[in-house]
Amino acid sequence: MNLPLEVTFRDDMHTRDAEALIREKVAGLERYNDHISSCRVVVERPQEHPSSGSGYRVRVDLTVPPGHELVARREPGQGSVQDDLSFVIRDVFDDAARQLKRLSEKQQGEEKTHPEQQIAGLVSQLFEDHGFIENLEGREIYFNKNAVLHGDFERLSVGTGVNFMEEMGEDGLQASTVRVVDKPGERKKG
16 A cells, blocks of 8 residues: 555444555555545544434545545435444445546546546756756746656666656656656557
């Protein structure tokens, strides 16, 4: 599991089993979309003895570039009084997986429809822990090794085609979520 994960247990809800299940489910989400940039999970039990539905609240917040925020949640009172915490966690992550799958299908469809948007620039300079991308307008944009997805910094070379998001950094515009799109010598013939 490579994505940043933040798990919060409230109301003395923390158990090793619950945390292990959450980590397992988060790792499973990456098979639906490997561009998840953050995941926050909150588990709480605001109602000790609910009259109807589960007493648990579980919320999963996912961030997927270029700015998608997905939320899956189960509130107290939903489901059955017999639903234990592991059932509620599985249910919420099943919903998160469905949302990610829909988003991935939509994004893949957009990529197929707009191939000119796949490469946003070429690596123009490369150093030990950073580099520069020349975007399609000819402007050079700084990027840090940590901005390259999937640990692909070592795969980069001058001329590698990349897709990225621009964001304001301390010293001006910089590239984030840099993804290798076209590596020289690896182009598909067809």
